[in-house]
Each structure stands twice: as C-alpha cells, then as structure tokens.
Amino acid sequence: MAGLTAMEKKLAEYKCNTNEAIKLKLVRFQEDIEDESMTFNPEYSHQLFGDDEVAFGYKGLQIQLYYSAGSLSTMFRVLYKSKVNDKFDSVQADDVESKIREIIPAGFCTGTDDFVSFLEKEVNFKPFGTILHTYTVHNEEAGEEFTYQITKADITCPGFKEYHERLQTFLMWFIETASYIDVDDDRWDYFLVFEKYNKDGATLFATVGYMTVYNYYVYPDKTRPRVSQMLILPPFQGEGHGAQLLETVHRYYISSPNILDMTAEDPSENFVRLRDYVLVKLCQDLQCFSAEKLHLGFSKEMVTETQQKLKINKQHARRVYEILRLRATDLSDPEKAKAYRLDIKKRLVGPYKKNQRELAKMRRCLQPEELTNQMNQIDLNTQHEQLEESYQQLIAEYRRTVERIAQA
Known part of the structure; x- marks a missing residue:
C-alpha cells in the first residue's frame, strides 16, 4: 500500500473478492434459507467480474443466489454493509445487480416470503424426460441409502427449456470457459441426475447435475455424440455421480446402431480422469x-x-x-x-x-x-x-x- 494517498487507501477497502461474495445454495426446507453451512461459493467469476474477480464499491458484499433444490426457482439479492457512493462524491460502485441479471433468467424473486412460496410448490416438481438408470449411494455419515435417477430430456419436455435456463447459470461459476448453448438446435441431448428425498411424507426430487451432448453428423450415415458440458453441483461432488452419469450416457449411445463413437469437446483434466475410469470399467x-x-x-x-x-x-x-x-x-x-x-x-x-x-x-x-x-x-x-x-x-x-x- 506504500505510496498510496489516503483516499486510495480508503477506496481499497471497498474491493470485494467476488468468488467469496457470491453465496450459492440449494434449498429443500425453509430452515435451510438461514443455514450458513449450506452455502457454497463459485470457483470462477471472471466472466462477469473480470480477470481480477473483484467487485468495487462495497464493504461486506453478499450476492445471494439461492435455488430451490429441484426446479431451481431462484432468489437473488445483493446485501452489503456500506457502499462507496454514500461516502465519497464522484466515485461509483460497480453495478453488481445488472451483471448478475445478465446471466440469470427472469422469474426470480428477491425476498424470503416469495422464495418460501417457491419451496411449497416443489412437491409438484418431477424429473424431466425418460429414466435411463436408477442407483443408490450409501452415505456413511448419515448411515442411510440415497436413491438417484438419471434421465434423458429434450427441449420438447414441458417446462424443460425454462428449467435448463436456470440450471445452466451454474456453468458460469464452475467451468472456466463456459458458454450458454443454442437450445433451439435439436441435435442437443440433455442428461440429468436427480436425488429422491422425502419431505413431510412426500417424495421430492433434487437436481444433482447434468450433461449436454451434441450429435455431429458423420458421412455417410453415422452420428458422433460429443460431450459439451458436464457438471455435478458442488454439494454432490465426490460421491461418484460423475462416473454414474458418464457411464449411463455412454451405454445409452452404445445401444444405437448409427453411432460411430463418442467424444468430448476440449475436456478438462478431471473429465479425462473420469473418462479413463469409465472406459476401463466398460472395457476390462x-x-x-x-x-x-x-x-x-x-x-x-x-x-x-x-x-x-x-x-x-x-x-x-x-x-x-x-x-x-x-x-x-x-x-x-x-x-x-x-x-x-x-x-x-x-x-x-x-x-x-x-x-x-x-x-x-x-x-x-x-x-x-x-x-x-x-x-x-x-x-x-x-x-x-x-x-x-x-x-x-x-x-x-x-x-x-x-x-x-x-x-x-
């Protein structure tokens, strides 16, 4: 800080790391809204906030993006302790709200009461598409089995297009070079992972992760599916869902006679590791x-x-x-x-x-x-x-x- 004027030092206090300021949450029960232990942070925010991943103009900035666990109905609000505009003339804070609004679809709420009413409708939410695979995972900590479903959906499923718009917002935070896809192109296949859970005696579903695959034409009569995006949401990572999803998708394409082979677009190291495991398991x-x-x-x-x-x-x-x-x-x-x-x-x-x-x-x-x-x-x-x-x-x-x- 040497050489900075008193004013510059003061302004430096109004810089926030956006990866820390953004608070994400998947909410099942009303009490989860206030439960700090359930929040998770992005790995990346450079696409919205620049390479420094910094928002200027706030102290104690919190950008809350809370999603209902299944349908991903969204609550978005910006909280802070103080803002630079209130303290200094001629200095403007970054318009954080507009930046977030660029990537989240309309239909979100900004208050807890409306969000609670979203949660009450979750009982009506059902997984999209056809079920390809069901599996269970034994959770040592909880001492019980959890059941998961993998489905294949397409854009013609009622409500899926709007759901996908909410789901793909997570890409911006967890895939470094993420971009949104053109859902009107019918060569896209969508594979989704859901967890079954109980709430007040009813069976509900929570979104775990998903994969998009684009079907390329190969002359003269074949198709080459190419994995475009794959994401298991952070609360579910490390439980084997990625392997279940990739193997299920691979088996789905194996059964089709017009598929030449399956590949991936610009795979990350983690994806290559996952693919090695799944392919060795299939081939051994x-x-x-x-x-x-x-x-x-x-x-x-x-x-x-x-x-x-x-x-x-x-x-x-x-x-x-x-x-x-x-x-x-x-x-x-x-x-x-x-x-x-x-x-x-x-x-x-x-x-x-x-x-x-x-x-x-x-x-x-x-x-x-x-x-x-x-x-x-x-x-x-x-x-x-x-x-x-x-x-x-x-x-x-x-x-x-x-x-x-x-x-x-």
Whole structure:
C-alpha cells in the first residue's frame, strides 16, 4: 500500500473478492434459507467480474443466489454493509445487480416470503424426460441409502427449456470457459441426475447435475455424440455421480446402431480422469484386453472390438490398453517394466519425431545460424527429459485409475 494517498487507501477497502461474495445454495426446507453451512461459493467469476474477480464499491458484499433444490426457482439479492457512493462524491460502485441479471433468467424473486412460496410448490416438481438408470449411494455419515435417477430430456419436455435456463447459470461459476448453448438446435441431448428425498411424507426430487451432448453428423450415415458440458453441483461432488452419469450416457449411445463413437469437446483434466475410469470399467472384460493379449502390444483387434462393441475411438482405446497393461504388469520385474516403459514412450515420442521431420524440411530454407538455434531448441537431452517427465505424469494418472477400479 506504500505510496498510496489516503483516499486510495480508503477506496481499497471497498474491493470485494467476488468468488467469496457470491453465496450459492440449494434449498429443500425453509430452515435451510438461514443455514450458513449450506452455502457454497463459485470457483470462477471472471466472466462477469473480470480477470481480477473483484467487485468495487462495497464493504461486506453478499450476492445471494439461492435455488430451490429441484426446479431451481431462484432468489437473488445483493446485501452489503456500506457502499462507496454514500461516502465519497464522484466515485461509483460497480453495478453488481445488472451483471448478475445478465446471466440469470427472469422469474426470480428477491425476498424470503416469495422464495418460501417457491419451496411449497416443489412437491409438484418431477424429473424431466425418460429414466435411463436408477442407483443408490450409501452415505456413511448419515448411515442411510440415497436413491438417484438419471434421465434423458429434450427441449420438447414441458417446462424443460425454462428449467435448463436456470440450471445452466451454474456453468458460469464452475467451468472456466463456459458458454450458454443454442437450445433451439435439436441435435442437443440433455442428461440429468436427480436425488429422491422425502419431505413431510412426500417424495421430492433434487437436481444433482447434468450433461449436454451434441450429435455431429458423420458421412455417410453415422452420428458422433460429443460431450459439451458436464457438471455435478458442488454439494454432490465426490460421491461418484460423475462416473454414474458418464457411464449411463455412454451405454445409452452404445445401444444405437448409427453411432460411430463418442467424444468430448476440449475436456478438462478431471473429465479425462473420469473418462479413463469409465472406459476401463466398460472395457476390462473384453476378450481383446485379456492378460496374454495385453503383453503382445496394442493391436488392430483392440481398435475394432472397442469401436464395434462400445463405440470407443482408437485414441481412447489406446489409453484403455495402456492402463489395463499397467494393471497386468509386474513392475518389480525389470524386464517387464522395461517392455512397458518402451511401449508407452514409443507412442509419446511421436510428436518429437514429427518435429524433427519438419525441421529437416526447414533446413533447406534456413541460414546456418538460424538452423543452429532451431537445433538447440530440441536438444536431445531436453527431449529425453521431457519424455521421461511425460511418462511419469502419465503413469501417475494411470495408477490412480487402476486404484479406483480396484476399489469399485
């Protein structure tokens, strides 16, 4: 703060971190409204509040976005202890309310009484679409089983379009590069996860998470579903719902004869981890991945069988093979460990070799000193170090998947 004027110091007190100021909540019972322990915060707010994720002009800022657990009927209000406009002339506070209104659909309320009347209507809310899968999760803390449903919906389901508008607001807070989709395009499929719960003797449903998938046309008569967005809401994370959802969606597409394979748009590290687990789980009993075949290396049979039976493309089949071969390899045996390491590194070195081929082409048109600079950039020792680092990172990821499969 050195060098700041007294005025600048004063104004600095009116800056709030928006990830802390935004309070999100999924509400089932009236008493939840005042229960601080149920609030959760965004991971991101840069799309609305800039890269600094700061709102200027308030002390003790609270941006409350409370949703009824099922239908996601919304209460939105902005609270603060003091505002800069009241204290200083010619300094304006950020218009926080307008920024939030840009992303939340109309129909929200701003007071507790109206929100309570939303909650009373929750008994009428039912999951959209057709049920694809039902499963239970045993909660150790609560000492009971909870039941969940995964459904497939489309925009023709009555009320779904409005519900989806409320649901997708969560993307802004939890997916770094999130954007809203064009729901009028009928190539979108929507998969939803709901929890069943009891309230006053009635069965109600709470929204847990969802996935959107876009169906791309592949010449001449196939479709390639591509996962666009996937989110399990924070109160439900770490309970296995992501794996249940992805496996259910994958099985849904496997059953359709016109599907070529399933892929994902710009997947995050967490999504790749989840996909590894689900695909290995689906593939582990295929004949082509038997222990004796794994040690012979990646084969055309693996590509064909995974594609035909499980709609998995060659690139993903290769990862499945590498994970299953790791599981089947005794790494304490130096010979087996070496064979495995060389097999993986042979694939990883591909991009380096491509660079060298491109470099050979460049030699013809580069001056000698430029060429030396280029050669230094891909110095062999550096290559080996990078390759070893990539290998170790990959093995750490694969081990994690193998452990999770063993636990399951």
